[in-house]
Amino acid sequence: MPDILLFGDTQRSAAVRHEIPAAIGDPFLYAEVDGRPHVMVNSLERDRVAAARPEATLVDFADLGFRELSGSGLSRDQVILELTSRCARQIGVTEAIVDFDFPLGLAERLRQDGIVLGVDDEQIKMRRRVKSEAELAGIRRAQAAADAAMGAAAELLRTARPVDGTLHLGDAPLLAETVRAEIRRVCDNHGAAPPPEVIVASVWQGYGHESGSGPLPAGLPIIVDLWPCDDRSGCWADMTRTFVCGGPAPDETERQLRLVREAVEGVRAAARPGTTGRALHDLCCDLFEGEGYRTQRTGPGPDPAAGFQHSTGHGVGLRVHEDPGVGMTGHAPLVAGDVIAVEPGLWDPTLGGVRIEDLLLITEDGCETLTDHSYDPTP
Secondary structure (H helix, E strand, C coil): CCCEEEEECCCCCHHHHHHCCCCCCCCEEEEEECCEEEEEECCCCHHHHHHHCCCCEEEEHHHHCHHHHHCCCCCHHHHHHHHHHHHHHHCCCCEEEECCCCCHHHHHHHHHCCCEEEECHHHHHHCCCCCCHHHHHHHHHHHHHHHHHHHHHHHHHHHCEEECCEEEECCEECEHHHHHHHHHHHHHHCCEECCCCCEEECCCCCCCCCCCCCECECCCCEEEEECCEECCCCCECCEEEEECCCCCCCHHHHHHHHHHHHHHHHHHHHCCCCCEHHHHHHHHHHHHHHCCCCECCCCCCCCCCCEECCCCEEECCCCCCEEEEECCCCCCECCCCCEEEECCEEEECCCEEEECEEEEEEECCEEEECCCCCCCCCC
16 A cells, blocks of 8 residues: 655645544644554644544654744745655655645655655545545534525525515515525534535526525526535535425426436435446436436537536535546446435526435445435425
């Protein structure tokens, strides 16, 4: 097994957070040499790192000459660079693999020191494909927050009434911003921070990752897509539901709702170790193409967004979008312990989009659905 070098803080580097499951805001070096973990630490983080990874050898800043370097006139970044170089030499790194996030400046310095570095991002990502118990617990907490927040959004939509084609709450139009604020409040109360761009949108607001703003329509699909991050673990969840309120759904929307639900169920039945994300994507494309829709596989028609022009899903964990892919590039077989978001959808340029997204944990003989919210488009 090759030696490994990772560098970053645990709030931005998923690779480092997987190895050191604690929230640390300053970057540091993590290394595995002959299979043994080593961590470069300062006095502020020493005890927390020791608790999070008790078997690791800790290399203290002080023992690397921090006091001397900090008084030498070097900048903070230059001091960290020198400390990291000294640490790598001290623990005996001669050749190692790094990920795509490894800093270029640090890589150049270590190569100048004679250390051979190779990039193997896939191997490092594979280390966190199988979720630890703490990570899986964090994903479940984040998903519970998402379920609660989706319920709060549905309740706002349920209590709204149609006025001239627009949903109203009381005497004023119901705004995407109002629903988004309620989603954020509920997620925060559950200890899972939502992103600023929570999607509450219809054909009035736009396609894709447009977050939505302004009044929401009556009788047209409204997509609510939210992905909170568990405060304790740094792990994410992801879910989407489509609502139609204040009037019956158009016939085409009803058809799309039925087909998207069928696609989700088809993926759920097929998801298991050994299956690829591409195979799951193909199931959705087969279904939609058979019903006359263009897909990402066939390529777009005159309207580049119409039909199913996105992937079926993605992995979820310490990043909201991570391996394994569940789309055209999903060539790696699924493994027990993967968590994937499954989100097929169909877009109509005149009526808007329909999308459902569930979170699935791949088990030894199939999958477990982590999402717990109704698919009913009428709240």
